[in-house]
Amino acid sequence: MSGSPIESPVESLSAVTLATHDMARSIAFYRALGFEMLYGGDAAELTSFAAGTSFLNVFATPKNTPLAWWGRVIFHVDDVDAMHARVLAAGLTPEAEPRDAPWGERYFHLADPDGHELSFARRLEG
Secondary structure, three states: OOOOOOOOOEEEEEEEEEEEOOHHHHHHHHHHOOOOEEEOOOOOOEEEEEEOOEEEEEEEOOOOOOOOOOOEEEEEEOOHHHHHHHHHHOOOOOOOOOEEOOOOEEEEEEEOOOOOEEEEEEEOOO
């Protein structure tokens, strides 16, 4: 690596999201470790915890779904729609168009060549 800055649309690592078959058990575990729950709950599809300036998310998956899915990496970007356009211009295929989520982010997902899920997101204003 040279000493010069590298231009990148990625500002920071926002969150790590992990799959679970038992949301209540996961919440109890992460609360026991001292994580503050910010969103979700025992019956939620997604629960989010504070992890310093980032987040740890737990996503409920059906019991018949193997937990081989490791999760996703979420990157905050300045402009989700511009990043989506960049992805399309590169000939890549995101999972869906950018959308606003009830937990307060605009985002879209994209799989890397090995199937690892990446999400590009930005906190919604207000």
